[in-house]
Amino acid sequence: MDAGENKHFFILKPKTDWDWPSGQKFEDESGPVEKDIPQNRVFYVIATPNDNRDQFPSVDYWLDHWAWVEADSENPNFPINFSLRFSEALR
Amino acid sequence: MNIKEELSTWGLESSKKFVPVAYYDKFMDTIRIEFRDCSSWEKRVDECLTLIFDNFPENEGSQELCGLVIKGVGHLFGSLGLPDHGVIKVAELLDRVIKETYSDALSKKEVTRAFQVVETLDMQLDYNLKAA
Numbered sequence: 001m002d003a004g005e006n007k008h009f010f011i012l013k014p015k016t017d018w019d020w021p022s023g024q025k026f027e028d029e030s031g032p033v034e035k036d037i038p039q040n041r042v043f044y045v046i047a048t049p050n051d052n053r054d055q056f057p058s059v060d061y062w063l064d065h066w067a068w069v070e071a072d073s074e075n076p077n078f079p080i081n082f083s084l085r086f087s088e089a090l091r
Numbered sequence: 092m093n094i095k096e097e098l099s100t101w102g103l104e105s106s107k108k109f110v111p112v113a114y115y116d117k118f119m120d121t122i123r124i125e126f127r128d129c130s131s132w133e134k135r136v137d138e139c140l141t142l143i144f145d146n147f148p149e150n151e152g153s154q155e156l157c158g159l160v161i162k163g164v165g166h167l168f169g170s171l172g173l174p175d176h177g178v179i180k181v182a183e184l185l186d187r188v189i190k191e192t193y194s195d196a197l198s199k200k201e202v203t204r205a206f207q208v209v210e211t212l213d214m215q216l217d218y219n220l221k222a223a
Contacts, residue, residue, distance in 0.1 A: 017130055017146065018130070019129060019130035019146065019147060020128075020129070035130070035146075035147060038130075038132060038146040038147070041132050041146070046119070048118070062118070064116075064118050064119050065116075065119055067131065067132065067133045067143075068130070068131065068132035068133070068146060069132060069133050069134075069135075070132070070134060080135075081135075085135075
């Protein structure tokens with residue numbers, strides 16, 4: 001298992017989102033459709049720092065997961081309840 | 092280059108239609124159960140459970156469930172004596188995990204809804220199907 005404390009969360013507020021028309025992924029050549037970003041959401045990427053530099057010297061992080069989540073009501077550029085969920089802010 | 096040509100450069104020309112899927116992600120120590128394939132957002136219920144909703148539901152303003160995530164699987168399954176290999180029914184898995192460990196979550200309407208969807212789909216979790 002590798003789900004310990006050593007995870008970094010990159011928090012983003014992209015200018016746009018992309019989605020496939022329902023049920024049409026890979027069905028034709030139209031591709032995904034650009035959308036406005038979801039309201040009151042931020043995008044985050046969970047990454048694990050590469051601790052195997054000998055084998056993968058050019059890799060900084062392994063990307064584990066990414067998703068939209070609710071934005072914090074007081075700090076809309078951060079995830080909801082971020083102060084309770086993250087131990088340290090790296091800027 | 093169109094989308095199919097681009098996919099073929101990644102060896103994905105034989106991509107098939109999405110089907111509901113449940114898999115164990117060992118890097119996140121989570122089980123992800125996905126009913127629909129769409130742009131989505133995640134709502135944390137508690138330290139064990141996250142629900143996934145459609146970002147752009149057909150009925151604007153509604154919350155259309157796309158899936159759910161069970162977290163801390165290694166510890167949780169050990170304490171419940173659940174198997175960590177083979178194939179198990181997702182409905183049975185949720186029944187054990189939620190009812191025996193996180194019964195408080197069942198008071199939330201959206202968690203009950205997730206149960207209903209999973210039972211309808213009769214999904215299985217195959218530990219051999221893992222995230223990349």
